[in-house]
Amino acid sequence: MVYRSNHPTVKAGGRAMMRVMVVDDQKDVRDGLALMLSRDPEIQVVARCANGAEALEALHTLDANGSPLPDVTLMDVRMPVMDGIDATRRIHRLWPDVGIVVLTTYDQDDYAFGALAVGAAGFLLKDASARSIVDAVHAVCAGDAALSPRVTREVIARVIPKPADARNADPFSQLPPRELELASFVAEGLSNAEIAKRMSIEPASVKRSVSRIISRLGLASRVQIAVEWWRAGRHW
Incomplete structure (x- = not known):
């Protein structure tokens, strides 16, 4: 079952709210997440879907109607019909501006970590x-990753192999010094606001630079900057 709201709610002052889609095969989980999110006056839950296929259907419908897409999707990984990894891969390819946060029951669920490689934030x-x-939700809407620095390092170190000849395939060598410095902060897991403070620039400039780095290196997300930093043999 898919619940949709095709009309964006606007807060006082004319600023659009953060739009969220919840995807989980358990109705009580979907409803619970929607309830938690709805208590934030800046968040609007625009769709609730039981699996990845329903999520894609909801996005296709919103897109076809010219309606605003969700800013963030909370995505379960283990679902029937279409799991969260396949859905994340397809959504990221078709609608790269829809940020995806994967939901998992276990903190060592390698299946969930696989979603990071296909574009999850x-x-x-x-x-x-x-x-x-x-x-x-706020972090992903601001262009950050929904991972703490500690979790980022532990996940990558445990799940992503570091090749012995990493230095021979270092994509960051093509970046100018300023972008290289910024990439190092992203790899540490710092937020845009924290990076902006360290580099004495505006958060909006950090967000644009991160997007430029992701595009230049052919990556899927800022999380992959941290992954490639590790693979290249660079230090945090």
């Missing part, structure tokens, strides 16, 4: 606090 445990889930 991060992952959360399903038992995360309501504040953590809301904060993740």
